[in-house]
Amino acid sequence: MKVLLSWLREFAPDIDGDPVELGETLSALGLAVEEMSVTGTGVDGVVVAKVLNLRPHPDADKIQLVDVDAGDGEALQVACGAFNMSVGDLIPFATIGTVMPNGMEIAQRKMRGEMSNGMCCSGAELGMGDDHDGIMLLTGNVDESKLGMPLNEALGITEDILWDLEVNANRPDAMSIAGVARDLAAGLGIPFSFPEPTISETPELITDLAKIEVVDPTLCGRFLARVLRDVQVGTSPQWLANRITALGMRPINSVVDISNYVMLELGQPNHTYDLNLVPEGHLRIRRANAGGESIVTLDGAERQLIESDGVIANGADEAIGIAGVMGGQSTEISDSTTDVLLEMAWWDPPSISRTVKRLNLPSEASVRYRRGADYGENMERAMLRFGQLLAESGATIVSGQLDESGDTPDRTPIRVRPAKVNGLLGTDLSAAEMTTHLTSIGFGVEPAAEDLDVTIPTWRWDTQTETDVSEEVGRLFGYENIPRTVPKGIEAGGLSDYQKDRRLVREILVGAGCDETQPMPFLAPGDLEKAGLPEQGVTLSNPIVHEESILRTSLLPGQLKTIAYNQSHRSGPVALFEIGHIYLPPNDGELLPDEREALCVAIAGGDATSAVAMLDLLEAQLALPNLQLRAAEPAGLHPTRSADVFVAGKHRGEVGEVDPAVAEAFGVSGRVGWIQLDLGSVLNGPHGKKNYRRVSKFPSSDIDLAFVVGNDVSAAQVGITIKKAAGDLLVDMSLFDTYRGESVGTDARSLAYALRLQADDRTLTDEEVGTLRQSVIDAVAKNHKAVLR
Template sequence: MNVSLKWLSTLVDIKGLDAEEMAETLTIDGIPVEHVIYPGKNLRGVVTGEILSVDKHPDADRLLVCKVNVGSGKTVQIVTSAHNVEPGQIVPVALDGAHVPATHDASQPSGLKFGDTLIKAGKLRGVESAGMMCSAGEMGLDLNLYPELNKEGILILPKDTPVGNDIHTLFDLDDVVYEMELTANRADCFSMIGMALEVGAIFNRKVTLREIAVRETGLPIAGRASVHISDSKYCKRFCGRLLENVTITRSPVWIENRLRSNGIRPINNVVDAANYVMLEIGQPLHTYDYDKIDGHSLTCRHAEEGEKIVTLDENERILSSSDLVISDGSNTAACIAGVMGGLNSEVTESTKNVLLEAAVFDSASIRRTSRRLGLRSEASGRYEKGINPARTEMAINRICQLLEEQGACQVASGMVDEYPVKAEPQIIVTSVRKINEYIGIEIPAERIINILTSLHFDVKESEGTLAVTVPDFRLDLEGMPDLAEEVARVYGYANIPNKTPWSAIKKGSISDEQKVLFNISDTLIADGMSQVVNYSFMDKKELKKLNYPETDKVYNAIKIMNPISEEYPDMRTTLLPGLLHTLAYNLAQHNEQISIFEHGHVYQPKSLPLTELPYEYALVSGLLCGGPEEKGYPNSNREYDFFDVKGIMEDVFKALNIKGYETVRSTYPVFHPGISADFVKDGKVIASFGALHPSVLDQMNIKKKVFGFVISIPEVLGIVDEVIDYHKIPKFPSSTRDLSMMVPTQYMNIDVEKIIHDAAGDNLESLYLFDLYQGEQVKEGFKSMAYKLSFRAADRTLTDAEVDQWVNNIVNALAKAGINLRA
């Protein structure tokens, strides 16, 4: 929102306040001013002048010589190339020494080059010229905000414009405008009256609000118009008034200038008055052509699924059942409530009677509709932040007053008003002591009461106890801490001394869970992975895309009462949805080498509906896609495979000093059943990893192979071994043997390794599989597996005879299991 200080000065006494210092104070006190704008900053020395004569240049066919009266009987000669000038016209004239913000430059897209241009008197083809006559563009005027001005050539001003006046006063270019960066909770400040009340309280200045009184000269509205609310949950109040014998014309210049200060283009007196009241009071209004409303009746209801409406921008909109509309007596949508009106009921130059609407719609509903349709406006923005129902009647009466004072209409007597549930005033009971304790200083009770009273709170004090009635326009206040904040900011944060708060200082430490998470993160980063952070929210409907069966506990998610978006209505129970969205986004940006992980908490309720804090625990998950090296020479362009993710998991558990876990085939539904595994220790799955299931990739519209992992921190915590096991470097050499064998297919690697370990004895130092083959040269029902065995003794060099004996024991044990050496 923008705040014109010229306009503000009509509501509150700001005389003597410096604009920059005032902006600084407001910002410190929680009403942030983002920019201070001076509309006529680079426009100086430009006055209004009357063209007395226009003659051809004696030495140039395209130039004209004009005599111009610039006030006080002073006549100057100006040479121009513009051909839209005639005697009797009033034009802006930049005299010698004037500054304008733009000059013509054909190389620029707009034809203008902006900066600070000094105008000098001189000669053009031998003829004296005392300056120049200006176009609207040369004066830096936004032509979109001045529809009545000519866009080409010299700017022609209205005939009744005084001669010799500074151009600043004509368009309020001498104003100062604050561009506000208000927080969403301060909905009351999204209006000039709200800002006036705030400025009056902060600077202890008198606020003078215009009395609103409507002169009703028309017949009663009763029986000639009606309004209805179908669901009071989505529309708290709905007011209507009738204007008759309406004259559609231009608004007064002062209204147009105040609209322009907020970047709103003037249209006609009726629409402008509605926009003016919205800026002044904060209540959006809508105007309908009364004679185009079937049955002269308006109803706020939900749209039918697929219902269509052509809006004022002449686009057809397809609505959903969550959208609010205003329909007429035939149930035809005449307006998308709070967002944009319908073309079929638009106020035009031929309109004779106007039906006014002032309503309070559900903020969440307006936000969803506005976002879905891509329609953002001053009105929808205010509805999203919250509207005060108590000011609805005030706003609709104010527009009637404005138009009636202009002589533009007759106001029908009475108002139709649906107000199903009136808001009860909020009373906060607290004490001076509690407020002072919360702020941390001692402010006298009288000063606290004066501050709250200046902010329009009604305060009743009895023996230090305060009963504070919150004004109806302060929708953001709920309890004592909010009151204390109001007192503190008006008292002045600079007046509150800096004090170190008392606290019981303890030696800092990190928990076991944090140690494990930091260790895992360091290991994954060392393996080339990048850490990401996603929202702690999800949509549990997406879990079906990840192959989770409907009976899985991940569906037992906590629903959020006020989600930040429709895309995130639930607290997350797994990290994978967020990671997959991050992966899909990167792939869409053509980043095809992706190796990401996240550690974070997930939330499992003990019961639903929620009656106690949920079980909150940490997981670590990651995804690999593409390859470990960037594409191109001289890199190998190798893609990630199962053994990459398995190696990363082994690195993690090696860093945590976890040993003795088994590797078994995984049943985790997100992973491919044939290309995945679990690490299991003491019967508990501590990690699952492998290739993502093809159906998961299809559902997420990912066309590449993806590998992933999930580590359960609660299962890991109990088995982390923090004792570092040091061994001396062996003095004696090892002896190695390779065994190649035919293994029945029902045996897995873990089974074969167990047989070898059991038979080898204590001197078997290491064992690993280095070859696996199944094909034409291997008998059906078997597979070829080759292992490297390493033997070592701590006290001597092993002899070949000793090693051969142990190998024979292994071969015999394997043979008993039906596993024989290859010939």
């Protein structure tokens, strides 16, 4: 909502002081100043000039030559690129030496050989609106008597302050000049009052000309109507056009401009019908017909209505307007309109909101209806204001107004307990102080023993409860005056075990040289298929772009895109990890996706063994119990270089290498070692238990054993057998060599293990070591058909 200082002063004449400080006051009242500007300073050197002659430029067809009289009676030749002027038009003219708002200085110069002595200006060039289309044609109050006069003086524009305020959805009152003035006056502690408009009425009675029927009281809380005759649709007075222009609306014609002016000034949207197009002036307020109904609106579009939409129908029950949203074309005001039926209504905010949203038809009017416009005496005031302004151009006003009611908000006073208010705000205000604050913005307050009975004003539809009233007290007392305290009941804070472990995972991976990534979780259609994964991603109904319309079910596609991006920037080998949510289709009977927190590690330039090494690191640091790699061909991964990861007997993810075809499909070159774990399940499952083993003071014995083992047996399986057979005396074991070659055959390879044996209460004898060695050899031979090499 934009407001002008001069306009605010019509309601609170004592507003004075530094505009920046006034802006701070507005902000502290909850009307945040988004922008403040000084308007109407004008451009020195721009004067009113008259077009004397127009003729083609001899050497150019994109510009013409114009002779203007800039006030001294002389014809000045100017070259001009616009063609919207006619001889006799009055225009803004920048004389030689004028510095335009964009910094350009107007100089005498030749254009294609013809002298140009100034510039004819468009509105945009003067910083007066967005109109670039052509030269600004001065009409209305500007006539030839003003030739040579500085433009702003001729237009009656004076210097002013314009604030652009952010008005919250709970402040319908502040969507008007008057409402902002009321708040500002209360904040400054100065008087506020409405200049009450007056009109004179003709003897004719409105009851003979129009009739209002509120068929659905839940839709329309109140409906006022008046009839204006002798209307001449013309140009608005300059001062009025200037004001609505300053507030961001474009002058159209006298009737439309006054309609907007009244809405901006008093916050009361309104609508005008050509009375002669409404048979008997009969309006029926109802919901749209269940059977389906359509209407051609002012913008020329035919719109289908549904049962919940509000409609204004004529006596024949044909829809001629969508209530609070847009009028109909059939009763539109035109240049030939002479009689106007004027509507001021209060519509049920939720009803209007639903229709606006459904038809996607927001407007300055519906913004106000949706927040809850004023249903009180302001409606009559707005009606009179409209009449007063239109009467200035000769319109007459028929006697009386129609006033039909539907359901309006309950205005039973609210019992407000000052102790409760202070308890919410953390203040120590007396009931009297609260009363002062509330009455300053028009709330009715009556003492009720210790408490207050507060009547909510008609312009505060959203204010309904004791808490709402407390907010008003706090707002006017000033949030900055409330003493700062901290809650007294706070106990020790902390992270959950899960959150601590998740940080540990990050620490481990960062320590191991991996960089953390956080791609957005959106995928393009086809990404999952390209990654070899099932296409079961949940889709977005209103994606921003098609390429981001699917929710990921795996971290794989995002990481491959990230790797491809970095490879294309020649960033060398990258080891990346990510902890983020994946969204699997909902489980049976569930509405929401099966959302999980996943961890992945992607090592570009590393193979499956590098991924397994990283997994080993995680296993050791997190003390994952019984981590096993089981042969599998996980989707998207290299079929012969990948495995399922099991922790404590449960499937928790995959490890290995990305399928080369998948990597290639994403533009990734080289191998990519890959781990993806269901981090939530891993960290919520058993882990982290580390048992102390006394460090032995006795010597250890090392033995090396190499077995020829069939390719169908994994090294991990052999390792498990060795551990089992060696028992407690085995303190360390490693696979230190593998060998494939003719000497061991094509179906097998040699696996060489180093074992360290040690007791913590004695030195092992050669005999003991020998026995243990033999039982390991026997166990491996028996379980895996392995042969000692």
